[in-house]
Amino acid sequence: MPRQHGPGGLEKPSLRSAAAALTSLLALAATGLVAGPAVAASRDAGPCALPRTAAHHSLGLDTWNSAYPRPDHRLDAVMVFLSFPDSDPVVTPEVLAADYFPSTTRFFRRASYGRFTLRPHPQRQWTPMPRPSTSYGIQRDWGSERRSDYLRDAIEAADERTDFSGYDIVYLVADPDAPGVDSDATKVVNFDRPVRADGADIRRVVTVFEEHPPDRNVLAHETGHVFDLADLYHRPEDGKGDWDTYVGDWDVMGSQFGLAPDLLGWHKWKLGWLEGEEVVCVQGAADLTLEPMAGVPLPGASLGTRLAVVRTGADSALAIEARGATGNDRTTCAEGVLVYRIHNAKPSGGGPVEVLDTHPDSDACWDRSVYPPLADAPLREGERFTVPGERIRIDVADRTRSGAWTVRVATGV
Incomplete structure (x- = not known):
């Protein structure tokens, strides 16, 4: 993207192995997408409703892509805070959670006219990663091998105290002050094959590498991808020039900085x-x-x-x-x-x-x-x-x- 229950979550009584899930993780393609079966829409779409196509995040809406959670009811999200051995965190998980909530919940409640509630479950403590932040090569256009290493280590570390079966959305929030963390790398990672953990399929995670305080509405943008919404910005081939020529300020999926960021x-x-x-x-x-x-x-x-x-x-x-x-x-x-x-x-x-x-x-x-x-x-x-x-x-x-x-x-x- 352009530069652009209560706290603590569900606890496990003891450490459980995530070996099977991690094996699947090693085979992931970081930007892959599982198309998923179609299910009939719950409304009469009418003659003006375009059909869903094979395009990534197609804006067709005659059917819903069931590989994604549909935000037409309450959804629960766990927020895991990751620390690294090469940096002592300056801020607490509580402070970082407040960067995103309740503002993101309020954004979606307003946008949905009260029809959807995003309920966050930020963990109370840091989850230590096994390797220095600089070892993962975190950056915007991240190589799949190093990204896989990061996700494998993060889910394995979080699995000790997190019951992933209790959540619809997973946010992995890195210590913003760790030397290897690049705020431009924040994005949603889709798995070619779901990761199985705690009896549940994890199809995607939101990897958050934002500075403190973060970009305005950044989590609303990324969460939109979790709901199968497309990026509406234009990325210049050379990385230079205007990113916002398609929709300007008029949707958070175009820019989290937009003056009128409500969803179209x-x-x-x-x-x-x-x-x-x-x-x-x-x-x-x-x-x-x-x-x-x-x-x-x-x-x-x-x-x-x-x-x-x-x-x-x-x-x-x-x-x-x-x-x-x-x-x-x-x-x-x-x-x-x-x-x-x-x-x-x-x-x-x-x-x-x-x-x-x-x-x-x-x-x-x-x-x-x-x-x-x-x-x-x-x-x-x-x-x-x-x-x-x-x-x-x-x-x-x-x-x-x-x-x-x-x-x-x-x-x-």
């Missing part, structure tokens, strides 16, 4: 947080009142319409949603109606989402935005936009007293 409506639809009348498939023309994506309604109140979708091809769609300065988007640079393309066959990091700049001759928030040309991308009241290459026109009439936007979407124009 398409992501929320995929995760099961939007359904029924909250998503409208436009065929022909429609007059809509779009509630702001990050706005959380009062308890018991309807979410209202949050996402409008126009199918543009066998593997593409256009999404339309409102973004306002509330909830996870409270620091946004601009408010209005955001328009973006979805490509279900493009893989993570390959541009599966493209935010359309409805104001190509201007930019905004140079002092704060991760990509100012897209910071003012949303349409404002009274504006009209015809989607390039498509016979689709979007008119934003006005904004209601409650903060929603009145929008007309017409196809075939």
Whole structure:
């Protein structure tokens, strides 16, 4: 990614061997992915829902990839803190846990409208690693052999006091002050074959190498991958240039530094947080009142319409949603109606989402935005936009007293 129960968890009564799991670990491919069987979605996806493809983290949503936990209920996460013999930790596990929680739990609770709770179980003490931090060669583009060594040692060390069968998500947090720890190496590692430990399959772990304090929203970004969400940033081939040309500030999967980091409506639809009348498939023309994506309604109140979708091809769609300065988007640079393309066959990091700049001759928030040309991308009241290459026109009439936007979407124009 660009530069970008209670504490203590479940305890084991005694040390148990993890030899079988570690044997599997040695055979892992660090960036591999198990496709997993498909299961029917719990909602009527409708004609605008793109099918899931073989692309890594495909944004197709007609079925759910059961190799990933679906965040439509409470999930438990263990946070293991790893120390090394070449460094005495400066901060405590309690302090490091507070870097990430409860803020990450709050992010997902707001994003899901209370439909998902991430419950952390940070361990109270350091888990000693058997080798110096410098011996693992930790870095962004990490060789699979050394990464395997690190994961093998970490899970073997943690297995003494951690019952992995009690958790849905595993965070391995390295001592940020150890000399061999590189904050640019934070990422999710997927196993080609699940690691078997304590009668449970571990399909992936989140390896955290952040500084203290860490990047803003970094754990929300990485946890999004655990839920089969794609990277929305663009990585330049030479490592130079802009990373955020695809979506700018408009989703935490694009940048954890984004000014409007709430998940896009398409992501929320995929995760099961939007359904029924909250998503409208436009065929022909429609007059809509779009509630702001990050706005959380009062308890018991309807979410209202949050996402409008126009199918543009066998593997593409256009999404339309409102973004306002509330909830996870409270620091946004601009408010209005955001328009973006979805490509279900493009893989993570390959541009599966493209935010359309409805104001190509201007930019905004140079002092704060991760990509100012897209910071003012949303349409404002009274504006009209015809989607390039498509016979689709979007008119934003006005904004209601409650903060929603009145929008007309017409196809075939």
